[in-house]
Amino acid sequence: MDITLHLAQDPEADALLSRSPLAALIGMLLDQQIPMEWAFSGPYTVLQRLGGDDLNARRIAAYDPDEFAALLSAKPAVHRYPGSMAKRVQQLCQYLVDHYDGDATAVWRDAGSGEDLLGRLNELPGFGKQKAQIFLALLGKQFGVRPKGWREAAGPYGEKGSHRSVADITGPESLDQVRSYKQELKRAAKKTTPKKTTAKAPTAK
Structure with a gap:
């Protein structure tokens, strides 16, 4: 199935995400505490610095940890926290080597059900339930893995016609809709968060 993702909002970075399941997984892993486009451009930046035609889980897992951290830290950095994220990327790749012979596609290729696939994604290093559900929705909505x-x-990320996450981004318009949804969530969270009050120290007599 030929797909074209628009998550990095950069033609070359999106082309890599579209053809490389490992790149898509790494992009999803990096997608926290930084803008989405920055996160999903990360795999392409890593590939450029490593050299070669594609990302390889075995190669990344076997890379010297300090050198790999330096590779992600070089400007422009791949993440706001490049050192810790370098470790997580290598942990993810090592897990794929240990459990799926280094083949990212094998995570979902023979999944018997949605729950089975969610469980597999949830077991990936750096993937909690929410991240696993979002990536599952991305697989279903854009990769045709259903x-x-x-x-x-x-969960809610799988809803048809929703604009909640990266799974729903197919171009600039849908990107704006997802951003608006997230901004509304933040505003709602601020309204429901009680303000902290600082108790005044008793006045000495």
């Missing part, structure tokens, strides 16, 4: 019950397993 085991039985995938929408239900993806």
Whole structure:
């Protein structure tokens, strides 16, 4: 299935995400505490610095940790916290080597159900339930990976016509809709968060 992702908002970075399941997984891993475009451009930046035609889980897992951290830290950095994220990327790749023979596609290739796939994604280093559900929704909505019950397993991110996450971004317009949704969530969270009050120290008599 030929797909074209628009998550990095950069043609070359998006082309890598579209053809490389490992790049998509790494982009999802990096997508925290930084803008989405920065996160999903990360795999392409890593590939440029490593050299070669594609990302390889075995190569990344076997890379010297200090050198790999330096590679991600070089300006422009791949993440706001390049050192810690370098470690997580290598942990993810090592897990893929240990459990899926280094083949990212094998994570979902023979998943028997949406719940099965969610469980596999949730076990990946750096993937909690929310990240696993978002990536599951991305697989279903844009990669055509749709085991039985995938929408239900993806929770609200699997809803048809929603604009909640990267799974729903197919271009600039949908990107703006997802951003608006997230901004509204932040505003709502601020309204419901009680303000902290500082108790005044008793006045000495």
